[in-house]
Amino acid sequence: MGKPSIAVHKFSSCDGCQLAFLNAGEELLNLAELVDIKHFLEAGVADEYAHVDIAFVEGSISTTDELTRIQRVRACSRYVVTLGACATAGGLQALRNLDGSNTEWKHAIYAHPGFIHTLDQAEPVSAHIKVDFELWGCPVNGRQVLAAVQQLLFGVAPLEQRDKVCMECKRQHASCVMVTAGRPCLGPVTRTGCGALCPRFGRDCYACFGPAGNANTAALSRRLEGLGLTPADVARRFLFINNHAPSFNEAGKKHYRQGFSDD
Amino acid sequence: MDDTRFLPRQALQTLLDALHRQGYRTLGPVVQDAVVQYLDIDSIDRLPSGWTDDQAPGRYRLSRVDSPRCFAWATGAQALKPHLFHAREVLWNTRRDDAGKLVFGEQEPDVRRLAVIGVRACDLAALELQDRHFLHAIKDPYYGAKRQGLFVVAVHCAYSADTCFCASTGDGPRATHGFDLALSELDDGYLVETGSDRGRAIATQLPLQSATSTQVHEAAAAITEAANRQFRQLPSTHLRDVLFDRLQHPRWEEVAARCLACGNCTSVCPTCFCHAEHDDAALGGSTSQHLREWDSCFSEGHAYLHGFNVRPDTHQRYRQWMTHKLGSWHDQYGRSGCVGCGRCITWCPVGIDITEEANAICTADVPQGESP
Amino acid sequence: MNPYLPREAEIVARTEESPNTFSLHLHLTDGAPYSFAPGQFNMLYLYGSGEVPISIVSGSAEDGVLVHTIRALGRITNGLAKLQVGDRIGLRGPYGRGWPMRAAEDHDLIVVTGGLGCAPAVSIIHHVLTHRERYGNLSILQGVKHTDDLIWREQYDTWASLPGVQVLLAADVAAPGWPGHVGLVTALFDQLSLRTDRTIAMLCGPEMMMRAAAHDLHERGLAADAIHLSMERNMQCAVGHCGHCQMGGHFVCRDGPVFAWPQVRELLGVRGF
Ligand code: SF4
Ligand code: SF4
Ligand code: SF4
Ligand code: SF4
Ligand code: FES
Numbered sequence: 007m008g009k010p011s012i013a014v015h016k017f018s019s020c021d022g023c024q025l026a027f028l029n030a031g032e033e034l035l036n037l038a039e040l041v042d043i044k045h046f047l048e049a050g051v052a053d054e055y056a057h058v059d060i061a062f063v064e065g066s067i068s069t070t071d072e073l074t075r076i077q078r079v080r081a082c083s084r085y086v087v088t089l090g091a092c093a094t095a096g097g098l099q100a101l102r103n104l105d106g107s108n109t110e111w112k113h114a115i116y117a118h119p120g121f122i123h124t125l126d127q128a129e130p131v132s133a134h135i136k137v138d139f140e141l142w143g144c145p146v147n148g149r150q151v152l153a154a155v156q157q158l159l160f161g162v163a164p165l166e167q168r169d170k171v172c173m174e175c176k177r178q179h180a181s182c183v184m185v186t187a188g189r190p191c192l193g194p195v196t197r198t199g200c201g202a203l204c205p206r207f208g209r210d211c212y213a214c215f216g217p218a219g220n221a222n223t224a225a226l227s228r229r230l231e232g233l234g235l236t237p238a239d240v241a242r243r244f245l246f247i248n249n250h251a252p253s254f255n256e257a258g259k260k261h262y263r264q265g266f267s268d269d
Numbered sequence: 270m271d272d273t274r275f276l277p278r279q280a281l282q283t284l285l286d287a288l289h290r291q292g293y294r295t296l297g298p299v300v301q302d303a304v305v306q307y308l309d310i311d312s313i314d315r316l317p318s319g320w321t322d323d324q325a326p327g328r329y330r331l332s333r334v335d336s337p338r339c340f341a342w343a344t345g346a347q348a349l350k351p352h353l354f355h356a357r358e359v360l361w362n363t364r365r366d367d368a369g370k371l372v373f374g375e376q377e378p379d380v381r382r383l384a385v386i387g388v389r390a391c392d393l394a395a396l397e398l399q400d401r402h403f404l405h406a407i408k409d410p411y412y413g414a415k416r417q418g419l420f421v422v423a424v425h426c427a428y429s430a431d432t433c434f435c436a437s438t439g440d441g442p443r444a445t446h447g448f449d450l451a452l453s454e455l456d457d458g459y460l461v462e463t464g465s466d467r468g469r470a471i472a473t474q475l476p477l478q479s480a481t482s483t484q485v486h487e488a489a490a491a492i493t494e495a496a497n498r499q500f501r502q503l504p505s506t507h508l509r510d511v512l513f514d515r516l517q518h519p520r521w522e523e524v525a526a527r528c529l530a531c532g533n534c535t536s537v538c539p540t541c542f543c544h545a546e547h548d549d550a551a552l553g554g555s556t557s558q559h560l561r562e563w564d565s566c567f568s569e570g571h572a573y574l575h576g577f578n579v580r581p582d583t584h585q586r587y588r589q590w591m592t593h594k595l596g597s598w599h600d601q602y603g604r605s606g607c608v609g610c611g612r613c614i615t616w617c618p619v620g621i622d623i624t625e626e627a628n629a630i631c632t633a634d635v636p637q638g639e640s641p
Numbered sequence: 642m643n644p645y646l647p648r649e650a651e652i653v654a655r656t657e658e659s660p661n662t663f664s665l666h667l668h669l670t671d672g673a674p675y676s677f678a679p680g681q682f683n684m685l686y687l688y689g690s691g692e693v694p695i696s697i698v699s700g701s702a703e704d705g706v707l708v709h710t711i712r713a714l715g716r717i718t719n720g721l722a723k724l725q726v727g728d729r730i731g732l733r734g735p736y737g738r739g740w741p742m743r744a745a746e747d748h749d750l751i752v753v754t755g756g757l758g759c760a761p762a763v764s765i766i767h768h769v770l771t772h773r774e775r776y777g778n779l780s781i782l783q784g785v786k787h788t789d790d791l792i793w794r795e796q797y798d799t800w801a802s803l804p805g806v807q808v809l810l811a812a813d814v815a816a817p818g819w820p821g822h823v824g825l826v827t828a829l830f831d832q833l834s835l836r837t838d839r840t841i842a843m844l845c846g847p848e849m850m851m852r853a854a855a856h857d858l859h860e861r862g863l864a865a866d867a868i869h870l871s872m873e874r875n876m877q878c879a880v881g882h883c884g885h886c887q888m889g890g891h892f893v894c895r896d897g898p899v900f901a902w903p904q905v906r907e908l909l910g911v912r913g914f
Contacts, residue, residue, distance in 0.1 A: 033552055040553055156551075156689070157716075161720060164716075165547060165716070169570070173531070173564075173565060176532070176533060176563065181303050182346070186303040188328075193531070194529040194531040220586075222526075222527075224526070225526065225529055226529060228619075229618060363731070365729075370670075371729045372649075543884035544878075545877060545885070546878065547691055550690070561883070564884075564885070566884075574874060574875050575715065579874070585913030589887075592889075597887070600889065601890050
């Protein structure tokens with residue numbers, strides 16, 4: 007049996023998550039020994055529809071062309087793993103889904119809107135194909151990616167992490183920025199995976215790893231308002247990187263007023 | 270307290286020095302990142318002289334007071350728990366050779382001796398409970414090694430925060446046992462009591478003076494004053510049956526609407542012992558470490574069971590926390606699992622107050638005619 | 642002694658019990674002694690991924706082989722499902738309190754199981770059949786959702802043919818040709834001739850089934866403490882430290898998994914515990 011093969015695909019995204027691979031340094035070299043990298047444009051390997059064991063997909067599905075590509079990726083991959091917030095939840099670009107005026111934006115921004123084949127919505131990969139495992143984060147964290155790869159190489163599902171950032175924040179002995187400084191931290195509704203990076207540096211979590219399990223966004227919204235945030239501020243906290251994730255979307259929309267007229 | 274002696278303020282350094290001579294690593298309270306934390310100290314200059322804390326549900330602030338005192342604050346975010354039961358630690362590791370054979374290796378426990386200065390009465394009560402948990406029938410070697418080398422310098426509380434309720438659980442504000450040395454802080458120094466042979470051996474190396482009866486009275490009055498300052502309390506110290514009779518109380522759903530299921534309460538609670546185990550395999554798969562890390566009954570994996578979750582809803586998780594802490598702990602360890610430190614109240618991001626919830630649930634009549 | 646450290650075990654045989662249930666026959670490679678009581682469990686370690694609690698279905702460890710029947714449901718059990726003969730895993734145990742086999746001597750035994758092939762009950766049956774002279778009549782009552790869920794079907798036929806052994810089957814949904822009862826397993830109690838003063842019942846399966854069965858047997862005259870049941874909870878440390886297996890004040894890993902009914906009656910089947 008040969009080495010397992012992998013591919014890394016890019017859709018609508020900033021390339022930041024692919025960098026989690028490239029920045030892995032020595033571990034990347036180890037990985038290259040262990041697997042056969044068939045397709046990874048950032049690393050200079052191209053064979054887009056080669057049959058692979060694991061396909062990592064970065065980016066949301068935003069254009070008609072991407073829709074066709076993702077279906078072909080699914081057809082030639084044993085496991086499909088999403089890499090990061092865009093692929094998993096639609097990413098920042100899904101903000102355009104909010105007011106449903108995709109066509110107007112297109113005409114306002116581009117000189118030749120006829121060349122732009124965007125879909126009505128920028129959507130997570132799972133809206134279009136079956137996804138085997140999702141890696142959250144903006145960007146994903148290298149350790150988390152490599153741990154998932156190793157489990158898949160073992161033939162075992164990666165460990166899913168749905169606990170709140172707060173759990174890790176306390177394990178890291180960070181001071182709670184909400185309790186000690188009244189900062190509007192989203193850690194209590196956000197899934198861990200980052201190692202509580204922001205609170206460890208004294209700033210509030212902005213939920214780049216998406217919603218945790220049992221996320222009580224209503225209770226946290228009330229608390230954020232109690233800390234002095236306006237409804238528009240609360241909406242912005244939820245309608246950010248993971249704005250298309252259902253629980254954040256719903257929480258944000260409750261506070262969202264067209265055009266943020268109170269600004 | 271026949272053996273009570275007086276140690277002038279600046280002479281506290283001699284205690285650190287004596288402990289160092291005995292090979293102890295010394296931890297003491299230090300202000301860092303806006304919280305009092307037990308960190309390594311070699312000099313008493315790092316102690317939080319002139320700091321006090323202001324605590325309320327979901328709120329912790331330090332402020333300056335015009336006083337030379339180093340222990341004029343009540344509690345930090347953590348008691349001794351992180352130093353004995355680490356937030357994350359390796360239990361063992363495995364190697365797999367080319368033939369597929371597995372070799373298991375033990376992780377050696379950390380046996381360095383640790384002395385902690387400034388331990389509160391509630392922290393000591395919690396320590397005793399964690400001892401019962403980790404050192405009963407089957408001993409945990411990691412907790413055990415650290416516990417064995419632990420030297421405790423307690424400080425009786427002369428100040429309680431608004432969140433403290435140790436008087437109602439019977440665990441403070443005076444430390445009555447479980448310490449090697451105990452201090453009462455006065456403006457010009459400390460009264461020193463000994464509580465063990467190890468403590469007496471260290472005390473002989475300190476420049477102790479005899480204490481005056483005025484000093485002894487002043488210290489005792491301050492402790493009484495700290496107890497009187499407390500206004501929170503639990504309905505009783507034995508709520509086991511009361512709680513298990515009220516498993517269908519509507520308050521569980523009501524508190525769940527406020528609760529974030531974030532696990533901050535259990536993480537700061539000095540008696541909570543839950544931890545999860547998992548593996549961290551090196552890339553390439555030739556070695557793996559088996560770790561444990563703090564877990565919580567508020568987390569999703571806590572009650573996961575072969576394809577389904579025993580506690581999918583937040584109200585069931587809050588109910589587990591309270592019925593365990595104040596109820597079934599009696600079945601396990603013969604007393605309530607709450608020592609009244611108030612940390613879960615302060616560090617709850619939305620300020621849920623265990624005393625308020627317990628009072629609301631326990632004082633209600635038992636709802637009739639229901640079956641679970 | 643580190644209570645958490647596994648020993649190495651080799652898979653010496655593997656049997657398929659149903660499309661998603663399989664048995665691993667394990668041999669400890671260190672050759673050190675190992676013994677257990679029916680109803681106890683081991684923690685099996687899938688290299689690099691983690692541990693799961695699995696009860697032992699063998700009747701004894703005399704031949705040096707320990708049989709574990711596993712349903713592939715989660716990440717670790719699905720991983721174990723891919724292993725083959727010759728592969729190595731970790732094993733530590735046995736843990737917990739097993740069935741009261743000593744107290745049950747000279748008694749009739751009723752074993753009531755529900756759900757997909759209940760492994761802890763199989764160890765009772767193996768034990769009784771090995772020490773047949775010590776026990777009275779053995780009644781095995783097995784309930785399943787669908788007849789296709791019944792595993793060890795041939796074994797049931799073999800057991801049913803032995804003297805002093807009665808096998809009664811019930812399925813909520815039955816395929817054509819089903820010899821057993823259609824409905825709840827508790828309905829089978831009518832077919833028992835109970836000698837209430839010298840019978841011990843051992844239950845294993847979904848909590849709601851055990852709750853109903855315990856009540857029913859008690860009403861038919863069995864003493865509450867003559868009814869025993871095996872609980873399932875999330876076990877991670879297996880030594881009473883990690884807190885995951887708590888059910889009220891019990892650490893199921895250490896105080897159970899087998900309990901006398903009065904010990905767990907208060908919370909049995911109460912959602913959330
Ligand atoms: S800082 Fe944020 S993540 Fe950390 S405990 Fe506080 S609320 Fe939770
Ligand atoms: S329950 Fe709350 S007050 Fe009681 S010991 Fe735990 S953290 Fe302290
Ligand atoms: S079950 Fe909950 S309350 Fe009890 S020790 Fe574990 S985390 Fe703490
Ligand atoms: S009670 Fe407070 S600290 Fe505890 S889980 Fe709920 S919100 Fe978090
Ligand atoms: S499995 Fe850890 S306490 Fe029971």
